[in-house]
Amino acid sequence: MALQIAATPAASEGDGSTYDPDLERIEISLLLEGVYRHYGFDFRSYAFASIRRRLWKRIEAEGLATISELQAHILHDPPMMEKLLLDLSINVTAMFRDPSFYRAFREHVIPLLRTYPFIRLWHAGCATGEEVYSMAILLQEEGLYDRSRIYATDINEVVLRKAKEGIFPLDRMQEYTENYIAAGGKRAFSDYYVARYDGALFSPGLTKNVVFSLHNLVTDRSFAEFNVILCRNVMIYFDKALQGKVHGLFYESLAQFGILVLGSKESLRFSSCEDKYDQINGPEKIFRKAR
Amino acid sequence: MTASASIIVVGASWGGLAALSRLLGSLPDDFGVPVAVVQHRSKNADALLASLLQDVTGLRVVDVEDKEALEPRSVYIAPANYHMLVDWGHLTLTTDPLVRFSRPSIDVTFMSAADTYMTSTIGVVLTGANDDGSRGLRHIVNRGGRAVIQSPESAESRTMPEAARIAVPEADVLPLDEIAAHLTSMVSAAQAKPHVRAV
Numbered sequence: 497m498a499l500q501i502a503a504t505p506a507a508s509e510g511d512g513s514t515y516d517p518d519l520e521r522i523e524i525s526l527l528l529e530g531v532y533r534h535y536g537f538d539f540r541s542y543a544f545a546s547i548r549r550r551l552w553k554r555i556e557a558e559g560l561a562t563i564s565e566l567q568a569h570i571l572h573d574p575p576m577m578e579k580l581l582l583d584l585s586i587n588v589t590a591m592f593r594d595p596s597f598y599r600a601f602r603e604h605v606i607p608l609l610r611t612y613p614f615i616r617l618w619h620a621g622c623a624t625g626e627e628v629y630s631m632a633i634l635l636q637e638e639g640l641y642d643r644s645r646i647y648a649t650d651i652n653e654v655v656l657r658k659a660k661e662g663i664f665p666l667d668r669m670q671e672y673t674e675n676y677i678a679a680g681g682k683r684a685f686s687d688y689y690v691a692r693y694d695g696a697l698f699s700p701g702l703t704k705n706v707v708f709s710l711h712n713l714v715t716d717r718s719f720a721e722f723n724v725i726l727c728r729n730v731m732i733y734f735d736k737a738l739q740g741k742v743h744g745l746f747y748e749s750l751a752q753f754g755i756l757v758l759g760s761k762e763s764l765r766f767s768s769c770e771d772k773y774d775q776i777n778g779p780e781k782i783f784r785k786a787r
Numbered sequence: 788m789t790a791s792a793s794i795i796v797v798g799a800s801w802g803g804l805a806a807l808s809r810l811l812g813s814l815p816d817d818f819g820v821p822v823a824v825v826q827h828r829s830k831n832a833d834a835l836l837a838s839l840l841q842d843v844t845g846l847r848v849v850d851v852e853d854k855e856a857l858e859p860r861s862v863y864i865a866p867a868n869y870h871m872l873v874d875w876g877h878l879t880l881t882t883d884p885l886v887r888f889s890r891p892s893i894d895v896t897f898m899s900a901a902d903t904y905m906t907s908t909i910g911v912v913l914t915g916a917n918d919d920g921s922r923g924l925r926h927i928v929n930r931g932g933r934a935v936i937q938s939p940e941s942a943e944s945r946t947m948p949e950a951a952r953i954a955v956p957e958a959d960v961l962p963l964d965e966i967a968a969h970l971t972s973m974v975s976a977a978q979a980k981p982h983v984r985a986v
């Protein structure tokens with residue numbers, strides 16, 4: 497229930513006069529249900545405000561007027577579904593994004609991992625793989641790569657293919673080099689790639705212990721027991737209920753004292769898992785399964 | 788009837804820290820409506836802004852994390868390098884592409900607030916050297932919400948308030964020092980209203 501602060505009636509110009517947020521909720525949930533039942537993509541529990549924004553961008557781009565109109569196009573015209581899939585998949589990522597995280601990982605997690613004979617890591621929602629290559633570099637520099645296996649998964653085939661290729665835009669190498677240094681890198685960043693006409697090709701040795709594979713956090717199950725699970729800036733696109741479900745999946749998939757890493761603005765505070773983990777090192781979102 | 792089920796969104800850019808300190812510092816400690824703030828800043832900025840603002844207000848200042856619950860007597864600061872969307876009772880973050888060179892974008896937050904809280908939304912545009920916020924403020928008024936703009940004369944940088952005034956001629960334009968009192972009276976008038984409307 498909300499207070500009506502405005503004394504003025506809704507303005508009559510623009511789209512304001514006919515907008516009904518309750519009806520829009522119905523339309524959006526019907527559209528997502530239709531997409532799920534017809535195409536099999538399950539966005540029904542993605543964060544509502546974020547889905548709404550993306551749908552309206554598509555509606556405007558197509559010159560349509562309502563969610564229901566968009567629904568008709570999506571269900572009858574598969575290329576429109578392709579467009580929507582691109583709209584709904586936000587794949588932005590970077591190498592050594594949040595350098596302070598990687599520094600904390602070196603300092604607080606690597607010593608724990610040293611005590612294991614074999615280390616399994618899972619990058620869930622790895623997008624085009626920049627994070628995976630960053631972690632491989634870090635493990636190599638710490639002398640742990642040869643006894644590690646990294647499972648890198650995403651829902652999106654296109655980004656996984658790029659991740660496997662390991663070619664990243666040359667014009668970002670400056671930024672990545674700065675990140676790498678700030679992250680506590682021990683060598684020259686340029687040791688890890690060769691510049692080619694179409695981009696920076698990363699050393700194939702970095703992926704020799706990486707398995708890239710399709711995995712949908714909404715519908716697929718756990719597939720191994722891990723010492724480290726990293727899922728950064730993926731669950732922000734989910735609603736609270738789905739976040740809770742995925743946290744359950746991660747909890748199940750972590751070995752005793754396993755490490756869970758979230759994005760820098762994600763929290764366990766709004767999940768039911770908070771008491772199952774201890775936070776390692778203050779501001780970084782590194783948690784250890786405690787019970 | 789809960790006053791928390793409505794929202795004030797504030798956008799600021801160049802000169803924003805000083806303006807926000809003045810504005811938030813003048814709100815009463817029992818201010819009943821959550822205030823969500825978007826201040827443009829560099830992508831590596833940390834939680835410093837929240838702690839600086841906490842020093843000047845008795846309200847709880849929160850450096851927002853994903854799915855942060857909206858509560859009265861609280862000020863929510865959009866984190867650097869994320870867009871902050873208002874949803875029913877909470878905030879959602881995204882790493883969607885920059886909007887008109889900004890992330891966080893004021894327009895993005897304002898529009899999501901208007902689409903969620905409709906007539907119970909108040910948008911406030913403060914000082915800044917670009918035109919972010921004016922589309923969002925227009926959207927708030929189109930949805931039946933209210934608009935407040937810092938008068939360009941009282942702004943360290945007048946570009947953003949001027950752009951907002953052109954986009955939303957019906958907005959209340961006030962000197963910085965009068966905005967807190969104006970918001971307080973708008974909110975308490977709404978609370979006192981007998982015919983409170985459920986949304």
Ligand SMILES: C[S@@+](CC[C@H](N)C(=O)[O-])C[C@H]1O[C@@H](n2cnc3c(N)ncnc32)[C@H](O)[C@@H]1O
Nearest residue numbers: 586589621623650651652712713714728729730
């Ligand atoms: C913003 S990117 C995050 C990339 C990287 N982890 C980082 O933080 O830089 C979000 C990724 O989550 C993936 N994703 C979205 N929904 C998913 C799901 N249900 N299961 C697995 N991955 C998903 C998207 O395809 C996208 O690549």
